[in-house]
Amino acid sequence: MEDNLRELYKKGETVELTISDIAEKDRCFGRLESGAGVFVSGMLAIGDRVRAAVIKVRPAYLEAVAQEVLVFSPDRVEPECPVFGVCGGCKWMHVGYEAQLCYKRKKVHDALVHIGGFQDCVVKPVLPARQTLHYRNKVEFSCSSKRYLMPEELNKEVLDKPADFALGFHAPGNFEKVLEIDSCSLARECMNRVLGVTREFALEHGFSPYAARQHTGFLRNLVFRYSEENDELMVNLVTSWHDADMMKAYGDRLLSVMPEQKMTILNSVTTRKNTVAVGEKEYVIHGEGCVEERLGDLQFRISANSFFQTNTAQAKVLYDGIMGMAGLRPDDTVYDLYCGTGTITLYLARNCRRAAGLEIVESSVADAEENAVLNGITNASFFRVDLKDFHTLHSTLEELGFPRVIVTDPPRAGMHPKALRTMLQFQPETIVYVSCNPANLARDGKEICASGYRLEEVQPVDMFPHTSHIETLACFRRAV
Numbered sequence: 001m002e003d004n005l006r007e008l009y010k011k012g013e014t015v016e017l018t019i020s021d022i023a024e025k026d027r028c029f030g031r032l033e034s035g036a037g038v039f040v041s042g043m044l045a046i047g048d049r050v051r052a053a054v055i056k057v058r059p060a061y062l063e064a065v066a067q068e069v070l071v072f073s074p075d076r077v078e079p080e081c082p083v084f085g086v087c088g089g090c091k092w093m094h095v096g097y098e099a100q101l102c103y104k105r106k107k108v109h110d111a112l113v114h115i116g117g118f119q120d121c122v123v124k125p126v127l128p129a130r131q132t133l134h135y136r137n138k139v140e141f142s143c144s145s146k147r148y149l150m151p152e153e154l155n156k157e158v159l160d161k162p163a164d165f166a167l168g169f170h171a172p173g174n175f176e177k178v179l180e181i182d183s184c185s186l187a188r189e190c191m192n193r194v195l196g197v198t199r200e201f202a203l204e205h206g207f208s209p210y211a212a213r214q215h216t217g218f219l220r221n222l223v224f225r226y227s228e229e230n231d232e233l234m235v236n237l238v239t240s241w242h243d244a245d246m247m248k249a250y251g252d253r254l255l256s257v258m259p260e261q262k263m264t265i266l267n268s269v270t271t272r273k274n275t276v277a278v279g280e281k282e283y284v285i286h287g288e289g290c291v292e293e294r295l296g297d298l299q300f301r302i303s304a305n306s307f308f309q310t311n312t313a314q315a316k317v318l319y320d321g322i323m324g325m326a327g328l329r330p331d332d333t334v335y336d337l338y339c340g341t342g343t344i345t346l347y348l349a350r351n352c353r354r355a356a357g358l359e360i361v362e363s364s365v366a367d368a369e370e371n372a373v374l375n376g377i378t379n380a381s382f383f384r385v386d387l388k389d390f391h392t393l394h395s396t397l398e399e400l401g402f403p404r405v406i407v408t409d410p411p412r413a414g415m416h417p418k419a420l421r422t423m424l425q426f427q428p429e430t431i432v433y434v435s436c437n438p439a440n441l442a443r444d445g446k447e448i449c450a451s452g453y454r455l456e457e458v459q460p461v462d463m464f465p466h467t468s469h470i471e472t473l474a475c476f477r478r479a480v
C-alpha cells in the first residue's frame, strides 16, 4: 500500500475521511478507506467527517488541508471568541473542555509509547483547570503598522478601522502583521479594559506603530502581568524611545479611567531590531514597577522581565504535584535544574536540608536569590550556569551534598544530552521531570530508564485550557 501512494493519489485531489486522532504541528489524523493515513490541517476535532485537499503525497502518508466539515464531531462546542481560527492563540476553543483533557492525556500517552517505548505506561487523567477563561497572568500584545485584515475586509473599498495601525496579536507565522484584538478570552478583564484605553490614547496622540521590516515607529508592545494575591495589574508599554511627558499623560489617563484598579505602570524602551517585548531600559511611571504574587505560603516578586508561570492557580497544582512525587525527607539535598526565578527550589527548600537551583539567565538567578530573602529561606543556593556545562559545578555542588532527589524543568527542547548525562551521574534516587513537551519528555525519559530508572508515575496538569499545550510531571525512581 505504502509504495503505491504516489500512484494512487495526486497533489490537489480531494479526499473524504473521518478524523480519528490529533497529531503534531496542530494537525489531525485520519485514514482513507484505502487505509492510507492522512495528516490534515485545519481547526478540527476527533470525530469530524471532512473533505480535504491533498497538498503532499509522501511515501508513507498524505498531507491535506481541510476544506469543509461534512459531519461535526460531538466533541465540538461554539468557540467563545470572535477571532477564533484567525488569531491562533486558542487552537482548541471549538472543542469541549472535557474532550480537550482527553486529547491532552492521549497526546502524552502516545508520545511515551511511540517515542519513549513505554509500552505499558499509565498516564493519569489530566488535572483540570478550575478557571478555563481569563486565566493568564501575563499577556503580551503587539503593535504594528500593518493590520492583518479579516477575510470579510479583503474586498472592501472603505475599511471601518485603519489598516496602518493595529494593537493585538501577531497573525500566526507573520512577524509583520498584527490582528486587532478588542478583548482576549484568556486575558483578565482589567487587561482588556487597559487594551482599549491604550488604543484610544495612542490613536488620539498620533503614536506611530512599530514597523518590523523598516524598524521604525514608536509603539511596540503592551505587556501585562497580574497578581491575583493583590489584584494588582502591571502595565508595561514597550516603545522605541522614552517620551516622559507623553508617558505621564498616558499613566494619568489609565489611572483616571480605572481608578478602582490597583496598578503599576512602566515604560520599557528598546531599540532592538526584533519583535521581542523586552526593554533595554525601564522607566517606572506609577507604583513599584513590579508585582508580588503568592503561591501556597510563599511570596514572589515579579518584575517586568522575570519568568513566572502564566497560570497562577495551576502553578500551585503543578508545584504540589512535584512535592508529592519528590517525597522529600528532612535531611535531603535536592537540585532544581532550569530553576527560573527559583519558585520550585524555594517550594522544595522548606521540606529538606539543602536545595540548589541552577539556571542560565542571570536576572532570573538574581530574582531567585531575592525571593529566598523575601521568604526568609536560608537553605537554598542558586547558580548561574548553562546546564550543558553542569559537570563543571561538580566540586561546588559536592560541598552542598549530593542529591537524593533532582527536579528538572527544561524548556521545550528538553534537556541537553550533556546535562542529562551529568544529572544521571549523580545517581539520585528520584528524578521528577517537569515537561511542557511530551515528545521530549519521552525522548529524555527513554535515556533515563536506560540508566537504571523506572518510570513510576505520569501526571499531566492543564496549565493552558483551549490550547494544545500540556504540562506533564513524570516521576522516575532508581531501580535498586
Ligand SMILES: C[S@@+](CC[C@H](N)C(=O)[O-])C[C@H]1O[C@@H](n2cnc3c(N)ncnc32)[C@H](O)[C@@H]1O
Pocket (backbone or CB within 6 Å): 307, 308, 309, 338, 339, 340, 341, 342, 343, 344, 358, 359, 360, 361, 364, 385, 386, 387, 388, 409, 410, 411
Ligand atoms: C520551563 S522554564 C522553568 C522555570 C521554573 N522551573 C518555574 O517553574 O518557574 C525553563 C527555564 O530553563 C532556563 N534555561 C533554558 N536553557 C537553559 C540552559 N541551557 N541552562 C540552564 N537554564 C536554562 C530558562 O531560562 C527557564 O528559566
